[in-house]
Amino acid sequence: MQKSFINIGKLYQVRAEGTNLLRGPIMADVPFLENAWMTVKDGLIEDFGKMEDFVPSENEETVDVKGCIITPTFVDSHTHLVFAQDRDEEFVMKIKGMDYQSIAQAGGGILNSAKKLQETPLEILVERASARLNEAIKAGTGAIEIKSGYGLTTTAELKMLKVIAHLKQDFKIPIKATFLGAHAFPTEDKERYMQTIIQEMLPEIFSNQLADYIDCFCEKGYYSVDQMRTILEAGQKFDLKPKVHVNQFNAIGGIENAIEFGALSVDHLEVLPDEEITLLKDSDTLPVALPGCSFYLNIPFAPGRKMIDNGLPLVLASDFNPGSAPSFNMSTINSLACIRMKLLPQEAFNATTFNAAFALELENEVGSITKGKRANFIIGKKDKTLNSISYNFGVNWIDKVYLNGEEF
Numbered sequence: 001m002q003k004s005f006i007n008i009g010k011l012y013q014v015r016a017e018g019t020n021l022l023r024g025p026i027m028a029d030v031p032f033l034e035n036a037w038m039t040v041k042d043g044l045i046e047d048f049g050k051m052e053d054f055v056p057s058e059n060e061e062t063v064d065v066k067g068c069i070i071t072p073t074f075v076d077s078h079t080h081l082v083f084a085q086d087r088d089e090e091f092v093m094k095i096k097g098m099d100y101q102s103i104a105q106a107g108g109g110i111l112n113s114a115k116k117l118q119e120t121p122l123e124i125l126v127e128r129a130s131a132r133l134n135e136a137i138k139a140g141t142g143a144i145e146i147k148s149g150y151g152l153t154t155t156a157e158l159k160m161l162k163v164i165a166h167l168k169q170d171f172k173i174p175i176k177a178t179f180l181g182a183h184a185f186p187t188e189d190k191e192r193y194m195q196t197i198i199q200e201m202l203p204e205i206f207s208n209q210l211a212d213y214i215d216c217f218c219e220k221g222y223y224s225v226d227q228m229r230t231i232l233e234a235g236q237k238f239d240l241k242p243k244v245h246v247n248q249f250n251a252i253g254g255i256e257n258a259i260e261f262g263a264l265s266v267d268h269l270e271v272l273p274d275e276e277i278t279l280l281k282d283s284d285t286l287p288v289a290l291p292g293c294s295f296y297l298n299i300p301f302a303p304g305r306k307m308i309d310n311g312l313p314l315v316l317a318s319d320f321n322p323g324s325a326p327s328f329n330m331s332t333i334n335s336l337a338c339i340r341m342k343l344l345p346q347e348a349f350n351a352t353t354f355n356a357a358f359a360l361e362l363e364n365e366v367g368s369i370t371k372g373k374r375a376n377f378i379i380g381k382k383d384k385t386l387n388s389i390s391y392n393f394g395v396n397w398i399d400k401v402y403l404n405g406e407e408f
Ligand SMILES: N=CN[C@@H](CCC(=O)O)C(=O)O
Pocket: 109, 110, 113, 217, 245, 248, 293, 319, 321, 322, 323, 324, 325
C-alpha cells in the first residue's frame, strides 16, 4: 500500500543512500527540501521531491501535512530502559546534598536496582518496560538500544535480556540488546563474579542469541581497565562487539583499551582529556555523550563542542535509567546539548539521528529521510521548525509519529 505525504513545509535530514558518518564542521548542516512530498510503500521511504513535481499515483492515500515539518525519528543508542522501579527516593537524597557515589554506598545505586529487579517477575518487567518504550516512541524515538546490568546474577541478567527479546518482538522499531553484566560487583568476591559472567552468563547468552553487544562500566570503584579487558576479551569469543561506559567520573584508560578491542562506541565522556580526543579521532570508535546524565547528576557535560571542533563524529543519547538519567526524551537531549554543550540545533539533531544510527549499526535502516530506509518519521506541530526541537525545552513539538509508514 502506497501513501504520499504532501505539502510538507520542510522535509528535514534528506540524505542520499550511503552518506558517510558526519564528522566535525559538516555536522552543522541538516539538508532539507522545502515545500515537499514524500511517498512511503511497504513500510519504507519510496521517494520524495518538491511539490511542484508531485504526481499522485492511482489508488494511493494522500496525507496533507499542511505546511508542517517532517523529520526522521530519533535513534537512542544508549538506554537502561528495563528496570523494576524508579529510584525517586534517591532524587530526594541528591537534592539534600548526597552525590552519586555516596548514594550508592548508602544502599542506593545500581545494587538497589538489581535487588528490586531480581525480585520482579519477567511478565511485570515486560509490562513496565513496554509502557516506557511506548512513551519513548510517542516522544519521537524510532530505534533504540537497551542494556541489561540491573540483574547481576545469571538468572536475573538472562531475565533482563529476555525482557528485551520480548520488546523486540512486540514493537515495530529496531531494538539492539547490550549485555552489561559488568555494571557493578554484587559481591566482595570480584574474581568469582567475573568468572560467573565469563563461564555462566556469556555462553548462555550466546546460545540463545540474547545480545548484540557487550558493555562494561569502567570506572574507579566499579570495573578497572584490566577487568574490562578480561570481560571484553571473553565477549570477543562470543562475537559481541563492545559499547562501553567510560570516563564518567575519571579518565582511567578505558578509551584507549576500548579502541584496542574495536569498540563500536565509548559512552559518557564527561571527563575527556585532549589526548583521548586525539585517540578517538584516529579510531573508528564513536564518541557518545549523555547530557541527560550530566544535567541530572549535576556533573560536568562531555565537551561536545570541542569534540566537534576537533573533527569527531559526535553521537548523543539519553542514557535513560532510574539512577542517573530518568528521562528518555530525545528532544530534551537536543536542548541540553545546545544550552549546556554549545552545540547548534543542527549539530544536536545530527547527533541524535543520522550519526546515532551508526552507533547501533543501523545506518542503512534509520536516521535520515533516504530512499529505502524505514518510514519512521515525525510530523511537527504547526509552525515548529528544526530549531524548535532544542529551543522549546520541555515543550512537545511533535504532532504525530509514524513507524514503518503507519501512524503510531
Ligand atoms: N554509569 C553507569 N550506569 C548508568 C547509571 C546506572 C544507575 O545509576 O542505575 C549510567 O550510564 O549512568
